[in-house]
Amino acid sequence: MTRERPPGGLRTVLDLVALAPAVRTRLRRAALLGVVGGVSAVAGFVSAAFAVGELFADHPSGEAVTAWACGALAGLVTGFACRLLAEHLAHEASYRLEVELRRALAGVLARMPLGEVQRLGSGRIKKIVQDDVKSLHNVVADALPFVGSGVAQPLAALLALGVVQWRLLLAVLLIVPVAMICLSLLSRDYTEQRERYNTASENVNAAVVEFVQGMPVVRTFDDGQASFGRFAAAVGEFTESVAGWLATSRASGLLTRLFIVPLPTLLVIAAGAVPMLEMGWIRPRDLLLGLLVGAMPIEAIAPLMHLTNYINDSKAGAIRIRELLDRPPLPEPEHPREPEGSAVALEQVVFRYAAERGEPVLDGIDLDIPAGTVCALVGPSGAGKSTVARLIPRFHDVDSGVVRVGGVDVRDIRSEVLLRHVALVFQDPFLVAGTVAENIRLARPGATDDEVRAAARAAAAHDFIVDELPEGYDSQVGERGGLLSGGQRQRITIARAILSEAPIVILDEATAFADPENEAAIQQALARLTRGRTVLIIAHRLNTIVDVDQIAVLDGGRIVERGRHADLVAAGGRYARLWACHTEAARWGLAAARTPNLEATR
């Protein structure tokens, strides 16, 4: 394996904690309180032992007993209060750390190239920002303060025993080798088994997803053998991997269950005490103290195991958080310039996605879109159309060549300014949870109600907003616009683009998912949006672009043809073939043999 070993889990978590100094201070206080609490509790038990021990005197003094009992009370209550406070501090600090990390991540995302963010995908980012950050909680809130109580308390117990009666300490220490063996067995990271288990676990999940998502297909096509067989195989593989793991961990698990409990230690102490008492080496009080605090070191081991688990659990998450935080930002210009006008130009643009080696996605693209004109990009899927569209608002930087907006290299324009100049309307309309008005106003937070309404009217959205939605502009759209139909969502994003007053508009397959009755409305809306602006359209339905100023045919990362519709059709090249396909597809109907000539019915 040449893969670089990831840094230790705890280190990574602590590094993240260090990003939030206020949180770190609190955690230190919590750990300190934990130490004080552990020591106080031991002091309390020592006092209790002494209170009872006083009774063994020939003439026990009631005052001494009372004094020791008060000491016990003070020690136990102080210990309790400190632990409570430590836990409280640590939890609060941990919740605060979550906020700080999430804010830091939001900041990084805002500075990263937008294309990188898109390639990561909202699902993966959500997992990091939400779940991975949350997974730190157990380490930060439970494990770190535990270092105070879980380590200080047993040490204090051993110390107290040593001071009061070192011989009994020796008896307690007899059990230490056993404890060490258990601990080393337990903290052994069965990397191979763990990995096998994790892979098997992921396979089960994948098999379930496939089984469930494919169920409609399964039911119509499969008698169940094939897909259920795959599911059962994945489940079986998981079971086997677990069986293997269980077999290897059986010994350590049993050993722990048997020895990492108080009774065996207490038995050793009692057995050791018999001859010691007989010889008069120790006093009954010492025995009582041994029985009260002697098992503390052993009892501290079980939580230590949890600690290892917690750290292993959050290690992967912490590393993912770190990786995202370390992503380089999109370089912002030192001497920013403002675009002049709304012309768009690509000059000798070469671009490949960082993760992909080999052929560039775009290989020497020259494209000139004068201000106020419409340019359409067509070509097979994978030709690079969407990449061209995304280079204009600088979702990525080109490898070589220049992208200019308003005559200025996009790398010399501050990204907020650039994004204000370019309105994007994509296939998948983006809506936020909130009201219709909020969604339209997103493009220009200062817009008045009248301006919002005017934009909605221009986008053919006003009528359905007022007539069909329960509370008009104040209707909730639901998460990601789920309460609206696809066509409604699309028109709201168009209204937003209109309101933004961006002089450049990029449309990527904006009508692909519209149903027939909406299609006409959306096309009207788009016509109003594009009027007087510089427009780049990516279209599959060629009939929508026959009148544009310029059509560029993209294939394999190059522009293979450009011109107006009529000229390209006449030229008989690539576009002419696409157009022929398009007309043939449009003429198709089921049961074509029985179909009268469709053109005649139009």
Added chain:
Amino acid sequence: MRRILRLMLTAAGPYAAQFRTTLRVSLAATLVQAAAYASFVPLLAELTRDPVRAGRAWLWVGVLAVLVAVEAALRVREMAFTYDYWHLVTHSTRLRLGASLRSMPQQELARRAAGDLTAVVGANATTASGAISSLSTLFVQLVTVPAVLGVVVLALDWRLGLVLVAATLAALPLVRQVQRRSNAGFHRVDEADAALSGRIVEYVQGLPVLKATGQAGADSPRLAAVLTDQQQAQARSNRSASLPVAGAQLLVQLAFVILVAVGAALVLDARLSLAVLVAVVVTAARFAEPLSMAATMTKLFEQSEAALSRVDEVLTVAPLTVTAPGAAPTTFDLGFEQVTFAYDGQDEPTLTELDLTIPERSLTALVGPSGSGKTTITKLISRFADPQHGTVRLGGTDLRTLRPDEVLRHIAVVFQDVYLFDDTIRANIALARPDATDDEIEAAARAANAHEFVRRLPDGYLTRVGEIGSALSGGERQRISIARAILKDAPVVLLDEPTAALDTESEVVVQQAIDRLVAGKTVVVIAHRLSTVVGADQILVIDGGRVTQRGTHHELLDEPEGRYARMWAAQVAARTSTG
């Protein structure tokens, strides 16, 4: 508690007997453990005597050692369940869940998100068996140890016993509160988490807009409120649940000190033997442990109960019933008679008193606005669910008299979204007929215009779909799914706008493939682009769950005020206008 036990026994399935035995062993082990603590009393009595009677003391040490050994032996048996059966319980639970998913009515299945079901079969199944194997025995200890120790102390000295019992009684309501409070807290945190998740996705997808308007970055106003809200929800939930725990722990600590004080006073008055006091103090020190565990346990219990319930819920969904098995259909016309259907949990029916007849080997198109009920009609044809009123017939046979898989044997469906399994292309085509020969598969692929591109793949028909995944275009995937349907050669074909999302070049070849698939079949197609169904034998305009118009294209155009004529006009306008 009884509910959890019932859920556990259900989830343990074939291993319920072993599980019961384990619970008994666990109880026995705990009783022996309590006896071991009790044996400290005579032992300490000997040890605190002056002079020490070593012989008798050793005897009691021996007794203690035997009890510790017996407990250990019982624990080994108790744990054997974890090591021998945990994975088997998980295994059987998962397979039973899988079987349940297969036989569950499609409607029930569709109601559940794929992610939720993955969680049930994945994480919930393991949590459930974890609960069965470890949590149950922990619970036995948690309840039994304090109870038995309490009895032991009471027996030794009723006054000291009363102190412990009083403390326990005072702590019990607090422990109960933990449960109630953490329930409320978890719920509130879940909500805050969900809100935050939604906002994060939104933030990522909306970055271009948010950046343009200065709303992106660490101080984004779209995030600030939910972040704080989530922090507060967590803090509040933690505080409210930890207070009763803290109270209970404080009570136990106080009880311990009181015990020492009262005991000492009694000894001073010579009303209690010192040995008993020492034994009681040692025993009482063990009291705090189970209580402090109760807090952590509450959370685990919640999770386990939730996991067990979710597993149980999926296991107990009843399959669609088959009334008086009917004759297998031999003709393949379709009929709806006065069909009314509402989805589960909806008041408004999606289909209302719907009548329709689809003759054998005819082509019927369903058109209408989205949400009008078109898809529901195709779902009822494939017995996705049964209508509340009326009858759906295939070849004259009431679908309710046929098992869902019998119904589906006669139906091939081509969906808009193609689902290919992570298996070879061959296996994906052969899904309906695993025993098909290579020649039959190739013939189906040729008819579906898929043979040419499959042949060019690195391993031809044996190429795994998962390995080339995104290398297959939408059109290619669609052709594989059509080949699958052609191979099945079912007499009824249901099409759901299969060419909607394809690019121009793919569209033509997919269209040709569909032409071959539907030849000579009874076809029902859902169409958005009306131009594709102009040649249908009948077009049904569905609106609001009813058939509002029916006829051929020309007949419907002759009703100029009708919905169909308006839809046609709108589409012709959209097609000829330019963007």
